[in-house]
Structure formats: structure tokens, C-alpha cells
Amino acid sequence: MRDVAVVGVGMTKFGEIWDSSLRDLYVEAALGAIENSGVDHIDSMIIGCMSGGLFVGQEHLGSMLADYLGIKHLPASRVESACASGGLAFRHALIEVASGMSDIVMAGGVEKMNDISGDGATFALATAADQEYEVFHGATFPGLYALMAVAHMEKYGTTRDMLAAVAVKNHDNGALNPNAQYPFKITMDTVKSSVMIADPLRILDCSPITDGAAAVILTTVDIAKKLGKPYVKITGSGHATDTIALHSRDDMTTIKATTVAADKALKMAGKTIKDVNFAEVHDCFTIAELVVMESLGLYAPGKAGEAVLNGETALNGKFPINTSGGLKSKGHPVGATGVAQIVEIFKQLTGVAENGRQLKSNPKVGLAQNMGGSGGSSLVHILEVA
Amino acid sequence: MYSARDWREYPRRYRLEAGKCKKCGKIEFPTRLVCSKCGAREFETEMLPDTGKVLTYTVIRTAPSQFTDIAPYAIAIAELTNGVKLTAQLVDCDVDKIKVGDEVRIEFRRVQTDAHSGILSYGYKFVPKWY
Numbered sequence: 350m351r352d353v354a355v356v357g358v359g360m361t362k363f364g365e366i367w368d369s370s371l372r373d374l375y376v377e378a379a380l381g382a383i384e385n386s387g388v389d390h391i392d393s394m395i396i397g398c399m400s401g402g403l404f405v406g407q408e409h410l411g412s413m414l415a416d417y418l419g420i421k422h423l424p425a426s427r428v429e430s431a432c433a434s435g436g437l438a439f440r441h442a443l444i445e446v447a448s449g450m451s452d453i454v455m456a457g458g459v460e461k462m463n464d465i466s467g468d469g470a471t472f473a474l475a476t477a478a479d480q481e482y483e484v485f486h487g488a489t490f491p492g493l494y495a496l497m498a499v500a501h502m503e504k505y506g507t508t509r510d511m512l513a514a515v516a517v518k519n520h521d522n523g524a525l526n527p528n529a530q531y532p533f534k535i536t537m538d539t540v541k542s543s544v545m546i547a548d549p550l551r552i553l554d555c556s557p558i559t560d561g562a563a564a565v566i567l568t569t570v571d572i573a574k575k576l577g578k579p580y581v582k583i584t585g586s587g588h589a590t591d592t593i594a595l596h597s598r599d600d601m602t603t604i605k606a607t608t609v610a611a612d613k614a615l616k617m618a619g620k621t622i623k624d625v626n627f628a629e630v631h632d633c634f635t636i637a638e639l640v641v642m643e644s645l646g647l648y649a650p651g652k653a654g655e656a657v658l659n660g661e662t663a664l665n666g667k668f669p670i671n672t673s674g675g676l677k678s679k680g681h682p683v684g685a686t687g688v689a690q691i692v693e694i695f696k697q698l699t700g701v702a703e704n705g706r707q708l709k710s711n712p713k714v715g716l717a718q719n720m721g722g723s724g725g726s727s728l729v730h731i732l733e734v735a
Numbered sequence: 736m737y738s739a740r741d742w743r744e745y746p747r748r749y750r751l752e753a754g755k756c757k758k759c760g761k762i763e764f765p766t767r768l769v770c771s772k773c774g775a776r777e778f779e780t781e782m783l784p785d786t787g788k789v790l791t792y793t794v795i796r797t798a799p800s801q802f803t804d805i806a807p808y809a810i811a812i813a814e815l816t817n818g819v820k821l822t823a824q825l826v827d828c829d830v831d832k833i834k835v836g837d838e839v840r841i842e843f844r845r846v847q848t849d850a851h852s853g854i855l856s857y858g859y860k861f862v863p864k865w866y
Contacts, residue, residue, distance in 0.1 A: 472799065475799070482765065483822050486824055486858070487802045487847070496791045498793075499792060499793060500791040500835075503791070545794075545796045546797045594822070596812040596822045597820065601812070
């Protein structure tokens with residue numbers, strides 16, 4: 350396998366982007382990544398999108414997005430793993446470059462979620478759960494994560510304040526991200542008095558409905574050196590699945606797919622979790638960030654909440670998590686999220702994060718964790734300074 | 736909802752039919768073609784027991800359109816007496832008083848009305864055991 354690098358990144362503003370269509374969003378992010386990298390062409394493109402079909406009635410995205418990017422006959426594929434589609438696109442771009450099949454590959458992600466009603470979006474997102482044995486009975490995505498939250502609270506004594514602290518911390522970071530959907534701070538009281546969605550999760554425990562796209566350029570380390578611009582190395586990649594239905598798992602207080610994917614990625618990188626300096630994790634709900642911290646092995650089961658309350662995962666804390674603002678504040682265009690996590694890791698490792706959000710600790714190793722559904726799939730990537 | 740999608744599930748939703756692996760005894764609900772424990776491919780039909788206890792629960796306050804008329808409603812994952820776990824609504828109780836460990840029984844109820852097709856879908860719900 351060849352050593353692979355990320356040489357350029359691009360993303361749109363995340364939010365309710367009424368003036369842009371799915372294709373406009375994707376092309377804007379893609380052009381940004383190409384320009385940022387300095388490459389004069391790409392050989393192939395892998396796109397993560399959860400549900401162009403349900404959100405905007407458009408499938409066949411490989412062809413459409415290559416067409417609108419203006420590259421005739423480009424091999425372009427769309428991959429899907431629910432909210433982990435972006436992470437999956439990144440992994441497949443990595444495999445394509447590492448294998449020698451292509452030298453320069455774009456991994457992109459896009460979702461246009463505001464062109465349908467809230468009920469339509471709820472339906473589209475719920476297709477990531479078991480339609481006949483969860484959704485049929487009235488389960489929603491906030492509902493499934495609420496089931497995890499209650500189980501976690503029951504088993505470990507996790508508190509309402511611990512959940513709220515995740516949202517507050519991520520908004521503190523997102524307030525410094527010009528691309529964030531909600532770039533402002535919130536307080537513990539605001540979270541705890543916001544409208545209840547699925548007990549104990551309130552609206553400010555939930556990531557929003559978002560339009561947005563992100564793209565990154567992967568190439569060999571040899572080509573990256575010749576380009577003469579800052580780049581980061583991809584040293585680990587792990588991917589795992591689990592049962593689609595939450596109730597089928599032995600333990601509902603952990604995400605086993607993330608544990609397995611992280612083990613694979615760290616082994617490939619020749620590292621342990623203690624060697625990692627910071628992470629972007631999939632905080633689709635506040636409870637998800639706590640469960641993922643524990644599933645990655647960063648904290649013992651039941652210990653993540655206390656760490657967040659103590660500020661250990663804050664910007665410039667002991668182990669910063671979601672310096673971008675995470676899905677909670679930056680926004681969660683589901684197919685784009687996994688790629689946008691790579692954008693943030695790239696910025697932090699190359700020292701260009703905006704607005705004072707750049708980590709002062711001079712980080713060398715970053716981890717991105719993306720997941721689909723209630724943990725039915727997960728991807729973990731390790732990136733390092735060149 | 737299409738009618739075929741609804742009636743295909745009748746054995747599970749109307750009669751609680753599960754599949755018991757003939758080789759290792761693992762009970763799959765719904766039944767499958769391949770045993771998730773041992774990989775064997777032969778099953779015999781077995782009915783699920785109708786009692787269990789709540790492992791976790793939530794109250795859905797913001798409901799999908801098929802369920803807005805009954806919101807807020809509780810969803811629970813219960814473990815039945817044979818170890819099978821499943822998700823269903825927990826009804827006929829005060830949703831603010833549900834606790835992990837509550838004993839429940841399965842009853843046959845109307846689950847949802849699909850507004851587009853007009854199909855009334857029936858299936859299982861949990862009720863408090865003492866009800």
C-alpha cells in the first residue's frame with residue numbers, strides 16, 4: 350500500500366442555505382478543495398450522501414456532481430452508510446489511492462436537508478434505523494439516542510448537567526468557526542430549559558437539520574511533497590458495522606462499531622488512543638459524544654460525563670473534542686459530516702484553524718470518528734502531521 | 736405503506752412468531768435465514784412469551800405524522816422472559832412514571848394509521864403487567 354496524504358480541503362457554510370441547491374453546495378466545496386490543494390486535476394471522486402433521493406429527489410449523484418464540476422467522464426461514485434456516508438467516502442478514496450488505482454482522488458460529502466418539511470426530514474433520517482422493528486412502532490432518531498441516554502444514566506449515574514455540558518462546550522467552539530450553522534454560545538440553563546424532544550433529550554441536545562458540503566483531496570505522500578503545500582498523512586482507517594436495531598445489541602450504553610473501527614485504525618497507525626492529541630467525534634446528540642468518548646477508550650465506561658463537566662475536552666483542555674463545534678453547533682448535513690470532520694483535523698494539524706480556535710498545544714495526531722444510525726456503522730480515521 | 740409490506744409482517748406482529756435455531760437454540764425475532772450466533776440455517780417457529788421487563792425507555796414528544804394524535808407516547812426496549820429484546824410502545828400508563836425494570840406484558844393493538852394508503856397497521860405494544 351502507498352502512503353496517502355490529504356493535500357487540500359474545502360467546505361461551504363453550514364446552515365439553512367436557501368440560495369444553493371445540492372449540486373451548487375457540492376461544487377462550491379469541491380472547487381474550494383481543488384484550489385486549496387493546488388492539484389491541476391483529479392482522477393476520481395467518491396461522494397458521501399445519505400439520501401439525495403428522499404431529501405431532494407435526486408440520485409445518480411456521481412454523474413450529476415462530476416457533470417456540474419465540469420469534469421467530463423470522471424469516474425465518480427456515491428457511497429452511503431447513513432450519517433457515516435462522508436467517513437465512508439473518505440475511506441474509499443484512501444483505499445483507491447493507497448492501492449495505486451488512482452493518484453489523486455476527491456472525497457466529498459453533501460446533504461441538502463431543508464428542501465423538505467421537518468416531517469419529511471424525520472422520515473428520511475429514520476430510514477437509518479430498522480423500519481419494521483423500530484420506526485414502525487414510533488421510534489425516532491432522538492428517541493433511539495434517548496433510549497441510550499436513559500440506559501447510560503441508569504447504569505452509570507450520568508446526569509442532565511453532563512449532557513448539557515457537551516452542548517455548551519461544542520457551542521463555545523462553534524462560536525469560533527465561521528462555517529458553523531449556529532456560531533454562538535449557549536448556557537447550561539438554556540439547554541436544560543429548551544423544549545423536550547424525547548426524554549431526557551431536549552432540542553439543544555440535538556444536532557440540527559443542515560444544508561452543506563465538504564470535500565478533501567487525497568494523493569500519495571510523494572505527490573503531496575511535490576505540490577509544496579501543507580499536507581497531513583492518513584495513517585489509520587477503520588470501519589465496522591453492528592446490528593441495525595439498537596435493541597439487538599448486548600450493551601446499549603456503548604457503540605461497539607466505534608470500538609472495533611478505532612482498534613483497527615489505531616493498529617494500522619501503530620498507535621494507541623493515548624498517542625492521539627485531539628478528536629472530532631459524532632455528537633449527533635449530546636449523549637452520543639459521551640458514549641463515543643467511552644467507546645474510543647478515551648475514558649472508562651461512565652467516566653466521560655465528569656470529564657466534560659471538568660473542561661477536559663474543551664478547546665485547549667487536556668484532550669480537545671470537536672474544536673469545530675461538532676455536529677451540534679457546526680451543523681450536521683448528514684452525508685457531509687464525516688468529510689467536514691477531516692477538514693477540521695486538517696486545519697488543526699496544519700495550524701490554520703480560524704478565529705482563535707487553533708489549538709495552542711501544537712497537536713501532532715488527530716482522530717475523526719463518524720457513525721451511522723444508532724451505531725449500526727462507524728468509521729475512524731487517524732491523521733498525523735507530515 | 737404498501738399492503739404487501741404490512742401483511743408480510745403478520746406472523747411477527749399478529750402472532751409473535753420467532754425463529755428458534757435448530758442447532759444452537761438462539762431465538763431470532765424476527766426470524767432470519769442465517770443464525771446470528773452459530774450461522775446455521777434451519778429454524779423452527781416458536782412463539783415469543785408475552786411478558787418481560789423494561790431495559791430502557793423514552794417519551795416521544797415530537798412525533799412523526801402517523802403518531803402525532805397519540806403524542807406524547809412512550810417507547811421502550813423490553814427483555815422478554817426468554818431473553819429476546821424488542822422495541823415497542825409502552826401504553827396504558829402515566830408516561831412520567833415509567834421506570835427501568837418495570838414489568839410489562841405484550842398486547843395486540845393498533846400501532847399506526849398511514850395517511851397516504853389508509854392502511855391500519857396492527858401489532859404488539861407493551862402494557863404494565865399489573866394492568
